[in-house]
Amino acid sequence: MPESPSTIALVGNPNSGKSTLFNALTGENQRVGNYAGVTVEVKTGETYSPQGKKLNVLDLPGCYSLRTSGSPDEKVAHDALTGELANLAKPDLVVCVVDASNLERHLQLALQVIELGIPCVLALNMVDIAEKSGLRLDPAKLTEELGIPVVPMQANAAKGIIELKQALRHPFPPPSEASWLELDSEDIEAKRRSFIARLCELAARRPDSHQHSLTDRLDSFFLHPVFGWIAFLAIMFSVFWAIFSFASIPMDMIDGALGSFGGWVESMLPEGDLRSLLVDGIIAGVGGVLVFLPQIILLFLFIGLLESSGYMSRAAFLMDGVMAKAGLSGKAFLPLFSSYACAIPGVMATRTIDSAKERLVTIFVAPWMSCSARLPVYFLIIPLLLHEDEGSWKQALILFLVYFLGTATAFIVARVLRGRLGPDKTVSHFMLELPSYRRPQWSYIFRHVIDRAWAFVRKAGTLILGLSILLWALATYPKTDSEDPGEVLAYSAMGRIGELIEPVVKPLGFDGRTGTAILTSFAAREVFVSSTAILFSVAETDDDEETRSLLRDKISNATWPDGRPLFTPLTMVSLLVFFIYALQCLPTTAVVAREAGSWKWALGQFFFMSGFAYVASLLVFQIGSLIWF
Amino acid sequence: MKTSQPVTRSLTLNEVGLNCDVRISSLDGPACDRLRDLGFCEQMQLRKISNGRNLVCTVCGAKMAISRELADQILVSPAR
Numbered sequence: 001m002p003e004s005p006s007t008i009a010l011v012g013n014p015n016s017g018k019s020t021l022f023n024a025l026t027g028e029n030q031r032v033g034n035y036a037g038v039t040v041e042v043k044t045g046e047t048y049s050p051q052g053k054k055l056n057v058l059d060l061p062g063c064y065s066l067r068t069s070g071s072p073d074e075k076v077a078h079d080a081l082t083g084e085l086a087n088l089a090k091p092d093l094v095v096c097v098v099d100a101s102n103l104e105r106h107l108q109l110a111l112q113v114i115e116l117g118i119p120c121v122l123a124l125n126m127v128d129i130a131e132k133s134g135l136r137l138d139p140a141k142l143t144e145e146l147g148i149p150v151v152p153m154q155a156n157a158a159k160g161i162i163e164l165k166q167a168l169r170h171p172f173p174p175p176s177e178a179s180w181l182e183l184d185s186e187d188i189e190a191k192r193r194s195f196i197a198r199l200c201e202l203a204a205r206r207p208d209s210h211q212h213s214l215t216d217r218l219d220s221f222f223l224h225p226v227f228g229w230i231a232f233l234a235i236m237f238s239v240f241w242a243i244f245s246f247a248s249i250p251m252d253m254i255d256g257a258l259g260s261f262g263g264w265v266e267s268m269l270p271e272g273d274l275r276s277l278l279v280d281g282i283i284a285g286v287g288g289v290l291v292f293l294p295q296i297i298l299l300f301l302f303i304g305l306l307e308s309s310g311y312m313s314r315a316a317f318l319m320d321g322v323m324a325k326a327g328l329s330g331k332a333f334l335p336l337f338s339s340y341a342c343a344i345p346g347v348m349a350t351r352t353i354d355s356a357k358e359r360l361v362t363i364f365v366a367p368w369m370s371c372s373a374r375l376p377v378y379f380l381i382i383p384l385l386l387h388e389d390e391g392s393w394k395q396a397l398i399l400f401l402v403y404f405l406g407t408a409t410a411f412i413v414a415r416v417l418r419g420r421l422g423p424d425k426t427v428s429h430f431m432l433e434l435p436s437y438r439r440p441q442w443s444y445i446f447r448h449v450i451d452r453a454w455a456f457v458r459k460a461g462t463l464i465l466g467l468s469i470l471l472w473a474l475a476t477y478p479k480t481d482s483e484d485p486g487e488v489l490a491y492s493a494m495g496r497i498g499e500l501i502e503p504v505v506k507p508l509g510f511d512g513r514t515g516t517a518i519l520t521s522f523a524a525r526e527v528f529v530s531s532t533a534i535l536f537s538v539a540e541t542d543d544d545e546e547t548r549s550l551l552r553d554k555i556s557n558a559t560w561p562d563g564r565p566l567f568t569p570l571t572m573v574s575l576l577v578f579f580i581y582a583l584q585c586l587p588t589t590a591v592v593a594r595e596a597g598s599w600k601w602a603l604g605q606f607f608f609m610s611g612f613a614y615v616a617s618l619l620v621f622q623i624g625s626l627i628w629f
Numbered sequence: 630m631k632t633s634q635p636v637t638r639s640l641t642l643n644e645v646g647l648n649c650d651v652r653i654s655s656l657d658g659p660a661c662d663r664l665r666d667l668g669f670c671e672q673m674q675l676r677k678i679s680n681g682r683n684l685v686c687t688v689c690g691a692k693m694a695i696s697r698e699l700a701d702q703i704l705v706s707p708a709r
């Protein structure tokens with residue numbers, strides 16, 4: 001009978017390099033950040049021992065202790081180690097990952113793990129940083145005192161991985177005796193503290209004088225009450241500006257390739273339903289969304305860079321005062337900032353927030369941080385609003401304002417909601433580790449970005465492709481003898497749906513076609529662009545410039561039956577406002593239900609946000625109409 | 630703002646001047662366990678780096694930001 005593989009758990013403080021080690025051991029592509037709380041659930045992978053035996057590897061969430069009354073992450077780590085977590089085997093060996101430059105703190109958790117009586121190996125990570133700071137490490141002494149194998153390593157440079165794998169060979173080392181439990185002290189925590197103090201004196205002596213490191217020098221600027229804010233605003237604005245301007249070159253290339261492909265298909269096939277399906281349905285629909293891939297890649301790249309370099313926690317530190325005005329703390333900054341890329345990782349990152357009520361409020365408002373799926377819609381509307389081509393600083397400014405509006409509303413609603421939920425049973429205060437600045441780990445950032453880009457392309461190839469075909473069919477059948485495109489559309493199923501929807505969306509300034517495009521975007525926001533392309537009968541051409549502006553031309557030339565322009569500046573602002581506020585993402589609702597532990601909360605959020613979007617859009621259009629006309 | 634003021638008696642971390650090296654003499658308050666988890670244990674040496682809404686200090690080689698309410702629960706005495 002084949003032997004079942006042993007299970008190894010990686011456990012450590014946040015930011016100890018656990019995820020880097022997990023990736024190095026398993027070859028997986030888990031996200032790595034220089035920020036506490038990147039691992040928010042138990043990740044699993046596989047590796048092989050030096051004897052060629054398969055080992056299951058668990059990456060547990062970073063935690064400071066194994067107290068079951070602590071944060072959700074601490075409870076998950078405790079339950080995984082004691083075998084109380086459903087669907088996960090109790091680990092046969094635990095690798096305690098500690099930051100060698102920060103042993104006094106990291107050993108607290110390691111001792112608690114050893115006390116559980118499970119065989120342990122201590123991965124003494126980041127020895128390079130420890131040595132640079134002048135720490136004199138003695139791994140042999142640590143092994144002797146702790147009674148477990150100690151492996152010095154530098155996981156981000158793959159140094160020490162082979163030695164660690166040697167320590168994972170069968171038979172596993174016996175559990176340590178936990179000699180500190182015999183010390184003469186009043187409580188167990190005091191016993192651990194006095195043991196660690198003595199151990200560090202013996203095996204990890206610090207230099208006597210405080211050294212002024214590069215991180216200290218950088219922090220004197222980035223945490224400065226004036227220069228720090230200037231740097232923060234400059235970094236954030238640069239991110240948005242770069243997304244808008246740098247992406248235009250690859251976007252033009254994708255656009256040109258799609259245009260040529262559409263032209264080639266058109267020239268190869270005779271006129272008919274098949275050509276119409278391929279050119280007007282699939283290429284226009286899927287291509288219209290794919291063209292925004294470069295912007296999405298850039299957004300994830302910048303977020304990865306900020307996290308990996310260590311700047312993100314400085315931003316959280318600076319933002320604590322601002323977040324407090326919304327009843328939140330600086331710890332809500334990372335979840336909310338991540339939500340600019342995608343609300344799903346943002347909602348999951350709220351697990352690092354200590355206060356349960358603050359966590360619920362952060363989950364509730366996270367989808368109002370404009371995510372990357374909204375970008376295609378913004379990029380379609382904003383240039384149209386200014387009557388110009390893509391890429392100017394004015395458009396970047398409007399995009400910045402769009403993000404600001406979503407964020408400001410999220411803060412106001414968070415404030416109101418926080419007040420209504422009342423104070424927590426146990427008061428929690430702001431505490432955050434500011435890790436040393438590190439060179440970004442490019443390989444992991446690129447792998448993460450490629451992962452996200454692939455997820456986007458896969459969505460375009462499945463959900464958006466399917467909806468594009470459905471929309472094309474609805475806009476084509478049933479057929480009429482008329483040659484006029486307007487009459488053809490009005491006679492089709494889509495025209496009839498639009499007619500039904502029009503009374504609901506007309507007060508917002510939209511016609512039935514726009515209403516239908518909005519309706520389809522409740523499956524996924526970016527579908528709006530492909531729906532609009534199909535509904536306004538836009539085909540790809542082989543001319544770059546023409547293809548790029550064709551959809552905008554069609555939209556700006558579209559009229560109501562009485563000849564009034566359909567998309568006035570006010571209509572476009574109303575449309576922007578709707579997309580800033582509406583929660584049009586089914587996976588987000590599912591993740592919110594899981595993280596908040598309540599479908600009621602998730603559905604409440606969905607209906608509240610959709611209703612808010614409708615009312616906000618209605619107010620913008622109606623009040624705007626009164627003022628301007 | 631006080632800077633480099635020598636510490637001569639037991640103070641809370643809030644009362645210590647900037648860039649002073651101090652030793653934690655005791656923790657007193659509801660967040661003691663959390664502080665110890667983060668490395669703010671009795672007898673640990675720390676240095677306060679900045680003041681403000683939240684304080685920044687180095688403890689056991691790590692740089693930590695903590696609120697003023699937490700700093701009030703950390704009692705310190707001169708490092709040596």
